[in-house]
Amino acid sequence: PVSIMWFKKDLRVKDNPALNAACDAGKIIPVYIFDTSAPDGRLPGAASKWWLHESLKKLDERLNGHLQIFKGEAKDIIPELMDAFGTRHIFWNRLYEPWAIRRDKALKKQLEDNDFKVHSFNGSLLWEPMKIETKSGTPYKVYTPFYKKGCLQAAEPRYPKAPPARITYADVPDKSDGLDALELLPDINWHEDIQATWKPGEDGAADRLSTFINDAAQQYDEQRDLPAVEGTSCLSPHLHWGEMSPNQVWYAIKDKFGDSENKDIDTFLSELGWREFSYYLLYHFPDMVDKNFNDKFDKFNWRYSEKDLKAWQKGQTGIPIVDAGMRQLWQRGWMHNRVRMIVGSFLVKNLLMHWHQGEQWFWDCLVDADLANNTAGWQWVAGSGADAAPYFRVFNPVLQGEKFDKEGEYVSQYCPELKDLPKKYIHKPWEAPDDILKDAGITLGEDYPEPLVDLKASRKRALEAFDEIKGG
Ligand code: FAD
Numbered sequence: 001p002v003s004i005m006w007f008k009k010d011l012r013v014k015d016n017p018a019l020n021a022a023c024d025a026g027k028i029i030p031v032y033i034f035d036t037s038a039p040d041g042r043l044p045g046a047a048s049k050w051w052l053h054e055s056l057k058k059l060d061e062r063l064n065g066h067l068q069i070f071k072g073e074a075k076d077i078i079p080e081l082m083d084a085f086g087t088r089h090i091f092w093n094r095l096y097e098p099w100a101i102r103r104d105k106a107l108k109k110q111l112e113d114n115d116f117k118v119h120s121f122n123g124s125l126l127w128e129p130m131k132i133e134t135k136s137g138t139p140y141k142v143y144t145p146f147y148k149k150g151c152l153q154a155a156e157p158r159y160p161k162a163p164p165a166r167i168t169y170a171d172v173p174d175k176s177d178g179l180d181a182l183e184l185l186p187d188i189n190w191h192e193d194i195q196a197t198w199k200p201g202e203d204g205a206a207d208r209l210s211t212f213i214n215d216a217a218q219q220y221d222e223q224r225d226l227p228a229v230e231g232t233s234c235l236s237p238h239l240h241w242g243e244m245s246p247n248q249v250w251y252a253i254k255d256k257f258g259d260s261e262n263k264d265i266d267t268f269l270s271e272l273g274w275r276e277f278s279y280y281l282l283y284h285f286p287d288m289v290d291k292n293f294n295d296k297f298d299k300f301n302w303r304y305s306e307k308d309l310k311a312w313q314k315g316q317t318g319i320p321i322v323d324a325g326m327r328q329l330w331q332r333g334w335m336h337n338r339v340r341m342i343v344g345s346f347l348v349k350n351l352l353m354h355w356h357q358g359e360q361w362f363w364d365c366l367v368d369a370d371l372a373n374n375t376a377g378w379q380w381v382a383g384s385g386a387d388a389a390p391y392f393r394v395f396n397p398v399l400q401g402e403k404f405d406k407e408g409e410y411v412s413q414y415c416p417e418l419k420d421l422p423k424k425y426i427h428k429p430w431e432a433p434d435d436i437l438k439d440a441g442i443t444l445g446e447d448y449p450e451p452l453v454d455l456k457a458s459r460k461r462a463l464e465a466f467d468e469i470k471g472g
Contacts, residue, residue: 045364058201093123129283205238236368344381401427
């Protein structure tokens with residue numbers, strides 16, 4: 001038979017369970033839909049749209065130009081295509097975002113009620129959320145038991161599949177709106193650095209993985225916290241768009257380094273575990289996208305300042321490690337994990353602004369913006385999440401900078417106006433004596449901002465605000 005293969009967040013040919021099954025069944029019609037029915041603010045943000053454009057281009061090349069691309073509502077487009085192409089079968093890999101689950105369940109029912117056959121698969125998680133539960137049958141809320149007891153003691157993740165031996169395309173009319181109809185590229189050219197940094201698509205993902213395995217993987221435990229070093233895999237956008245499955249990463253690592261105890265490898269695999277945990281939480285607690293996981297925080301007295309938010313977004317807070325991170329985000333569409341935690345803590349605690357403000361800015365700027373990881377990351381930072389950093393633990397960005405960017409290389413790269421300051425002051429230019437500032441060519445308030453807030457006083461303010469909800 002002829003089947004529709006509906007690509008979603010699995011923009012790859014290798015280890016794609018739905019594609020394999022569709023090709024085993026016969027000829028395929030590959031389809032992608034940019035679904036405009038996503039809830040407000042949940043269509044991909046600007047950086048993600050650029051990525052998606054490039055990734056679809058690559059996938060279409062890989063499919064010899066057979067990918068048919070549509071813009072509109074999947075719930076209408078899919079049944080129309082099934083009729084137009086005269087096919088009774090559709091294959092897809094499952095999504096876990098609450099709105100996508102609702103959409104796909106309703107569509108599946110509608111199709112099956114009309115005698116169509118829906119074949120769905122797990123193409124993006126090592127362990128699907130519905131299969132992991134505590135002994136009492138409730139969902140886990142704490143990471144370590146989730147990973148160690150739930151996941152690692154469940155059945156081993158699927159070993160990656162070889163690509164289909166042969167992909168045969170059905171001879172059907174081309175109904176595609178075309179990639180350009182999605183209008184994913186920005187009007188103004190702000191994405192040059194992003195373009196120079198990343199290679200979207202399956203081949204780009206494979207390159208990143210092999211570079212990581214040959215290079216940083218064996219020092220991961222030590223180097224993953226150093227933002228000036230390429231000590232992490234940078235696979236997050238590839239994993240988000242499914243240009244590579246977590247199974248491919250998991251087993252590439254295991255095949256190379258074996259199963260024996262290795263701190264670097266175990267730590268890296270457990271980061272993939274955090275990705276699983278975010279998806280797990282999103283699946284079991286879908287409200288966490290909009291609401292505090294811990295409802296005690298509903299009473300929290302957040303403040304809002306347009307001026308402070310803009311300074312944070314632009315990397316103009318006057319706190320070097322925070323500014324470096326925010327500028328890395330703007331320039332590269334990505335930020336180092338350690339620095340995500342630092343800029344997050346600064347926004348939520350020192351500036352006392354709601355984690356939604358940060359989550360939304362990240363959503364627009366990150367090439368790896370991911371509903372599960374971003375929501376879980378922000379709720380973790382805010383202290384309102386499951387198994388979160390306690391609210392009273394306020395990161396001191398100066399000490400964080402001095403510890404993880406000792407030589408000030410990261411700050412110098414993204415805040416070049418500070419690069420001539422001695423190391424002693426690069427994370428706290430406001431403490432530098434006038435002659436040292438002068439030698440480094442800096443006038444605070446002109447070349448680089450004065451600190452937006454006093455770190456001590458703003459920490460105290462945050463703790464007092466927290467005290468108000470602590471008992472409740
Ligand atoms: P590596 O260290 O090489 O890790 C390998 C993979 O494991 C990553 O690609 C990612 O898929 C997963 N991973 C690593 N750390 C985490 C983590 N803490 N939580 C969940 N998964 C993890 N990650 C996103 O993919 N999308 C987001 O939108 C996102 N938003 C975040 C927001 C905040 C406030 C914070 C604190 C973290 C966020 N993260 C997000 C998690 C993490 O920062 C990134 O996954 C990581 O920096 C990606 O870099 P990497 O691929 O080099 O990671």
